[in-house]
Amino acid sequence: MWLRKGVFKYITLLLVAGGLQADITITQLANEGAIISDGETRVMIDGMVVEPYSVYGGLPAAAAAMFSAASGPWSGIDLALASHRHHDHNQPRFACRFMQASPDTIFVSSPQVLGLMREKCRKLVTTDPRFREILPQYDQPEIIELGSAHVTVFLLSHGTRKYARIQNFGHLIRIGGMTVLHLGDAAMSPADFERAGLHEVKVDVVMIPFWYFQPGPGADLVKKYLNAPVKLAVHIPPGEMEEVSAYLAEAYPAVLVPEKPLQEIRFSSDALQAPP
Numbered sequence: 001m002w003l004r005k006g007v008f009k010y011i012t013l014l015l016v017a018g019g020l021q022a023d024i025t026i027t028q029l030a031n032e033g034a035i036i037s038d039g040e041t042r043v044m045i046d047g048m049v050v051e052p053y054s055v056y057g058g059l060p061a062a063a064a065a066m067f068s069a070a071s072g073p074w075s076g077i078d079l080a081l082a083s084h085r086h087h088d089h090n091q092p093r094f095a096c097r098f099m100q101a102s103p104d105t106i107f108v109s110s111p112q113v114l115g116l117m118r119e120k121c122r123k124l125v126t127t128d129p130r131f132r133e134i135l136p137q138y139d140q141p142e143i144i145e146l147g148s149a150h151v152t153v154f155l156l157s158h159g160t161r162k163y164a165r166i167q168n169f170g171h172l173i174r175i176g177g178m179t180v181l182h183l184g185d186a187a188m189s190p191a192d193f194e195r196a197g198l199h200e201v202k203v204d205v206v207m208i209p210f211w212y213f214q215p216g217p218g219a220d221l222v223k224k225y226l227n228a229p230v231k232l233a234v235h236i237p238p239g240e241m242e243e244v245s246a247y248l249a250e251a252y253p254a255v256l257v258p259e260k261p262l263q264e265i266r267f268s269s270d271a272l273q274a275p276p
Helices: 061-068 092-101 111-127 190-196 218-225 238-251
Strands: 002-005 023-028 034-037 042-045 079-081 106-109 131-133 142-146 149-155 169-175 178-182 205-209 230-234 264-268
Touching (some): 023 205, 034 169, 042 169, 061 092, 079 149, 190 218
Parallel strands (some): 042 079, 178 205
Antiparallel strands (some): 002 142, 023 034, 023 264, 142 149, 149 169, 169 178
16 A cells, blocks of 8 residues: 555546446445445445444444454455544544454544544554554645555545534545545535535545535535535434435435445446436
8 A cells, every 4th residue: 555645636537438347335334434345445434433422323233243353344444544533433442443353454544533543552553554644735635545446535624613623534435447435524615625626526426424415505515516426325313314314315316325334335337327
């Protein structure tokens, strides 16, 4: 694996043409957690969440046991990423446990995320070269290349006031001939999306926090910046899943809603259609 600085506006994807088949599988975990795989390389983002946190979900007992053993869906993870330090996206105690159980996984995240992990497993984080700390800037994203995955990591604001200092990363994951966009908990700010360069990026699958689809400013952001052929509504609290799913089915029938941890969705570039 290697990391380098990159120019974000050039990280785009042309869909596979000429009858070639390119597939990826996205496995839903808790909240915004997902494993993205093309059968060769497995990338996990915000996937080290086991316990419920606030109104947000965790893993059922059987899935939690597989997580701790780095088995089942969690076996063979090549690259683990965390968008930011909040415990509904990365839980340090469980992240340490997973990295100990999965010796070939490389973990890349912010100083804030790794700082919290050092409180739980200092020796592992400070001595193991598999832990990589990055802090991209708006004009200088970080590029990670590992196996068949090409990942662009870039800043997206988490918000204002108490959220302004949160180091929140967006991830553009090019794998299996397709591009997946993960926003973390990006603030609904057109100016920030422009500053991050999202108006210049073409994606195939985008994972969008469900509140972007609620009445308010999110709808315009989805239409202008996130209008990918496939949209997944994520980060839905388990207690609100039924209500949110019913609302999205009526207001945004084309949006997919992964409802349970370990649900798998397979995408093929040949099957994608342009957004309306």
